[in-house]
Amino acid sequence: MSSTILKVENLETYYGKVAALKGISLEVRQGQVVTLLGSNGAGKSTALRTISGLISPAAGKVFFCGEDITNLPAHEIVKRGLIHLPEGRHIFKDLTVSENLELGAYTLKDKHERRRRMHDVFGRFPILQKRRHQLGGTLSGGEQQMLAIGRGLMAAPKLLLMDEPSMGIAPLIVRDITNIVRQLNEEGTTILLVEQNANMALGLAGYGYVLDTGSIVLQGEGARLRHDEKVVRAYLGG
Template sequence: MLKVNNIDVYYGNIHALKDVSLEVNEGEIVTLIGANGAGKSTLLKTLSGLLKPKSGHILYQTQQIVGKPAQTIVKSGISHVPEGRRVFSNMSVEENLELGAFLRKDRENIKKDLDYVYELFPILDERRKQLSGTLSGGEQQMLAMGRALMARPKLLLMDEPSMGLAPLIVKKIFEIIQTVNKEGTTVLLVEQNANMALSIADRAYVLETGKIVLSGSAKELQESDKVKEAYLGGA
């Protein structure tokens, strides 16, 4: 579904991603783990058209998407749940969700998808008229996911969904990621909580200082001494 070939991304003179290649097959959950500042968020921003690589190719369903505007990429079926939630805090929960469907014209299906999001996240249904800035961190994360799902993505990019959340909420968020995946959405998950990410993923990549240094099945990476030592709290 997604094939990233040898991309290089710079912030000014800083070489943030170095010759990165990876792929995501339809129906998979693929996770990208790595320390803070490794380039994980940069990669997702590049995939969603917010950053442009200096070299390399990004093929989504065999179409080259480098250089396409972000809204075209969303329309083609890629949604991004950004790090830090980024909800529109002075708008209600329902207005945030409706914005997720901004590029769609199929009113009837938008209504169905709104009902589906409320079914996935009952707390959002209860809070639908509430300003999203007044929600807890966990509720805002659910809203950010719901908003991305309103675009009917085929591929969901998720950036640090567990960040700053209590363990019980993290467990709930990860269960929902699995549910969404089982119902047909492919997921590329960036996550510092390597244990959780590897427990639900099919395959994984490790990014260090802008380079992919390891890849394999999630199980292989969970059992790798290098990964245990660096990301899973000791061998």
């Protein structure tokens, strides 16, 4: 069995006095796609934001590649190869496409390597190359999602946290995004995928967790969750 890349133990996060995460534990192994499902407000984004260091947890631990990263600032966590693509893409809309990509490799000082990675991203998303001098805010939703993914790839991630990459994207483009995620994984990137679109997520994930009001209520192999009666009823529109 492959090694554990991310291990979360009893993580608790509060917004003021309100508990958003009530002690969740999960694990992602090298090379896997793991999904975190749940309805709106279940705490999925909070989980990712706590893991990537944007929010400090009240209790619990996060280990990345064996190292305790629980109280590291977000910019230090990025240096270790844990890259978080936030919900809603968060493109820098007044910066050009190339500038957005360059910032993705901010921690990388080597200019040549930066250029090489941008070349790779352009190879993967030719539309970004075509639009490289355009401001990020002028791209369509699907293009912005490609830019967000490309910007994440600029950091050469060991683990990619993806928060609802299908949100606000035309259904036809969702299929493209799904293929991109699958391809990234096949090329060796480990992915923790948060989704409301359970159909998409379970089609990709080898393993899944279901989050409900801050607690993990169900977990198992992707294929098993897909046929679980509760999951079908709650998230797959059965």
